[in-house]
Amino acid sequence: MNHTFIHRYEIDSSRPTPGSALRDAALRVLAPALVLFAAITGFGFLITGPLGGLPWEEDVSRSVASGRTDLWNSITMVWSRIGNTEIIIGVCVIAVALIWWRTKQWWYAVVPAIAIAVQASVFVAATTIADRPRPKVAHLDPAPPTSSYPSGHVGAATALYLTFALMAQRIESAWLRRLVTVVCAVIPFLVAWARLYRGMHHLVDILVGAVNGIVCFLLAWHYLRRRTDSGRMGAKARQAVSR
Template sequence: MKSFTGRTLAGLAAVGAAGVGFGVLLMLVRFHFTPLYTFDQGVAEWLNEQIAPHHPLVTVLQAVSSLGGRPIMIWLVGAAVVGLFIRRQPRLAIYLIVTGIGALLLDPSLKLLVGRLRPIVEVPVLHAPGNSFPSGHALGSMVVYGALLLVFLPALGRRSRGFAAALVATVVVAVGFTRIALGVHFVSDVLGGWLVGVAWLGVTAYAFRLWRREAGRPLPPITEGLEPEAGREVVPAPDEHHVLPHPWVAAAELLTGWALIFGALVGFGMLVSYHLKGTFVATLDTVPEWMARHRTPALNELSWYWSKAGDTHAILFVALIACPLMLAMWRRWRPVLFLVLTMFGELSLFLATARAVDRPRPPVEHLDGKLPTAAFPSGHIAATMCLYVAIAVLVFPRTNRWWRWVTVAAAIVMPLGVALSRMYRGMHHPSDVAGAALLTLMLISLLWWVVRPNADRAPDELPPPDAPQPARTAPAEPGPAVSAQAVPADRATVEAGRSR
């Protein structure tokens, strides 16, 4: 009890210090304290002079800054909350929800209260809406990454916890620096965001510990995480001893398979694009011209929505939802690896093949305008096929519920709708669609053979060699003797047999 009281007082003192520091800084900003304004403006102008001329550096800073943006913050918290509910950890899920919502409300409320304008620099490299103090990116990154660290600390070994804390601190500091370097916040804006973030994170963590105390649970040091008892449940893949048995062999097989698929796609693409004039394939490729003659405003709008279902943002959105769900439900990385490799493989094969074949688009009006890639194969259709077919391949063998057929239906309906819309909008020939289908078939087959995404029972769930064996009971009736050679001697023997 004495130890708990001491830790509690120290934590409250730290939270109080952060709150007082933020209050003082808010007053200085609100009443336009001249030395602070001079310092802020001087740093903003100096950084702008150093960074604005270097466009690659600006791109890197924008990418780092996005780690503190609302889309990534909401996805991280949302994925964690869904996973925690699936793993039956509602207390931790509620903690993340309350902490995240609080950060979302604090940012605009404080900005409205202070009403500080954003920096004015000579060469603006980034524009942001709203007021300046405090920095929403600094506040959000401090709260979200800090809360996730507290929730998932029990999943880490003691040696890894210090590294995880250092990584979180690095990300938070880097996000804050980018907001200053990009000229959308003053130094005091970022400091204010960090201070109020620390205060809010401390308040919510303290409230969670009081919740545990009221429930009669022990109160370990905060370095053990919020819920040490949930250690196994917050580990992403507790039932998986290794993702792939032989990763270097798998990498070599994937590279070899990728090269073979690329060669087959280029050969097929060159054939249908330049060497089948006057054949049935050439006649079939006039379908976009027939569709263009039957366009209507209603069909134009409908095709736009279907086409958007296969663009990069929609595919990425679905994949970012599917991966955390699979990890939470199946407790294994292998299905996630299968889906991720499918998407990266599709993208790389599409870009390389389109560049090599360089097929012109159909000779009709292109409703989507001029695109930077060629016609063969269709990237929209290939991405849609790969995504939904991969999801069906993963889901169908794992459940006997009726909704597994929903994934099969999506693997048929979604690519079909996207294919019709892309041809209707004059962006692809039917043979481009065939190229996307060929890409999907070969890539999914390769990954199925190498990754074996549904091989959950062998060898990952075999007990380790030194695991205690269950006591054997004598059979009720004497049976035929079993030769000792008929039983695998150890785990290595079982794995060797299954690998064949």
């Protein structure tokens, strides 16, 4: 991922009008998200139909479930809850408010909200249509009224925390920037393992959930037209890109 993409909101910090931001979002987020939804749903029909439900996945789920311990049950309970809807929304609202307050740039602060909103929309529509049963092992979490495919917990955590990881590149302290980046990058993996370990999703459900989150994060980060040519760079932006 190149530096101009990472620092695009620093290179071009011009204030868009709400109308232009909405038009950009419709063209650069909503339209591609429809293609993403079609691809995820189509693959869901494939694995629940012609591919016969991928029987080997049940072996994976049973193998993981057979190694459960009380300690890991407790640890993964925490990791799984990181991806809960109320936690994701709460963290996002607080982050958007703080980023807006610190930067005074509403168009930048709303990026995490766009990421999880688009991810959730694709997930809810796809999971309703695909309607894949959950693994045939004991479920350690309450099962939400959605199917196993794709994983909404993994998708939401991936979309939100990868967005935070890119936003962390504005942190001037090198050690703190690296620490926050690593933590944000690791969290989706913890949620993914927890959902597999706790019997809530098949392996493919988790992988497709991660793809959903990654694509929605990229769409959200790129939702607004920004000029990233060298002529737009101020001294601070050049310093950020050269880090």
